[in-house]
Amino acid sequence: MARYLMRRITGMLVVVLLVLTIAFIIVRVAPGDPAALMLGPEATAQDAAELRQRLGLDRPILVQYATFMADAVRGDLGRSLYFNQPVTRVLAARAEPTVILALMSLFFSMLIAIPIGIYAAYRRGSAFDQTVISAAMLAASVPSFLTGLIAQRWLATEYGWFPVSGYGGPESSFFERVRFLILPSLVLGIVNSALILRFTRASMLDVLGEDYIRTARSKGMEERRVVLRHALRNAGIPIITVIGLTFALLVSGAVVTERVFNIPGLGNLVVNAVLRRDYPVIQGTLIVVAVLYVAINLITDLLYLLVDKRVRY
């Protein structure tokens, strides 16, 4: 167990170093002078030279790489060109709505997907099952921003059940701010529930065919208990992995959803950073999100150990 943990953590560190390297390369492969690109067409050669010096772009590439890696490992992701603040501070200031949006939509998608997935597997081949599979596929085919725009137009603008957009003023309370995120998280939750639903169903189908389920039934055990205790516990492992994997989907979805509902989170920040050519912010967001993804997937792997006592490494 300790050896497995060590191996996993070393593997994760290697992946994190590669993530940093990729983020470094992405900004450096820009055709032309990155400093001139960041400054836009109005900049003079002098401005570009100054920015190059400030960012260390005039030094040899290996020195730049070493400096970048050393800074990143210490948690220094550079300075935003637009805000003229450390990237980490810019990101931290906008993390709250994105984190709440991601957690709430994960909650909604599990709330929708897991019970429906279990029931669809239980009633396999029935009209309910068929409808659910089709609906899940349809949900995964409609662009999330379209679902968002339609929900916003009807549920918020027309019926006024939810705030239309934004995240409350600076003076609004935490609950007031969360209220702004209900509709966006519902939209994102529905869009992302498709994957979890298909996994839950498939995983339950596997387990429901096992011998010990037949044994439990032949003992005269209540159906409810067979499905919820014997089957679900064993089907739980793949469901946990997919929840870890939907994190990437949630972040991608959040970028688009924040744009639809004008939520001042990381997604909006990164899109604006692209429009403003604020490369350090783009790079910093990529790094933070990718490292989080790696960490979350390590955690879900370790959760295996807790859910399934048979898994031994």
Add this chain to the structure above:
Amino acid sequence: MAGITTAPERSLLAVMLSRRIVALALAFLIMIVGIAVFAPALFSLDPAAMSVRQRLTPPGAAYWLGSDAFGRDVLSRLVHAGRVSLLIGAGVALAAAFAGIFIGLLAGFYRRLDGPLSRLIDAMMAFPDILLAISLVAILGGSVINVIIALSIVYTPRIARIVRASTLVVRELPYVEAARALGSSTSYILSRHVLLNISSPIIVQATFIFAYAMLAEAGLSFLGVGVDPATPTWGTMINEGRQFIDRSPYLILFPGLAISFSVLSLQLLGDGLRDALDPKIARQM
């Protein structure tokens, strides 16, 4: 052909089309590809022709699908946008398949390369697709070819991972050992014995990537960081129609339906292909 997949008794197409929904999806895809390829040549559709007097005309006799805020015909824009959206989807699926096969075969066949390449695939997959795509487009610039390059980079690791896993299984099979004993070169074994036998999962995954790439392109265009807005795509049409959602909801409805049905059809086709290529799974479903 000796392989890990048993040869289907009926032809692949017959198996796929035996499911009505898959047949329907295939028919729809053939129809929209046909329209995208031939319609501009057959009809005089100018997606850029403006008519200031006919701004935001609802669907009717003059404009079958209405006109947009510049009085441009939504139907001709939809057709032209479809060419771009489909081109991007197909381009990404092909490019990602080629690059993914190359990387995956190397990782799966050469033990020494497996570790580094697998970690690289893990690291690439740690970036959420839209986030990586907008960063790459931001750096490369927003042309159709750059969007294809960016999305291909995003989706290559998915193919590579599947190719690696399948290669690991196939390379231990007796016929690969036999080929090696007979003195076949590595490149011959890889292309002739390995690649042929792992082609099914690659084709299935490439079909899904076609669908994801179309969705991602629409997302990028919606965010305003994709293809240059002067080139109509289904995503840019929705983005432009957004501000008129109250008065002219058809401006986002038609491109929205076009994307959704195309993506849905591709996903159904991918499912159908998977079932037809792997009869074992099909029977379980």
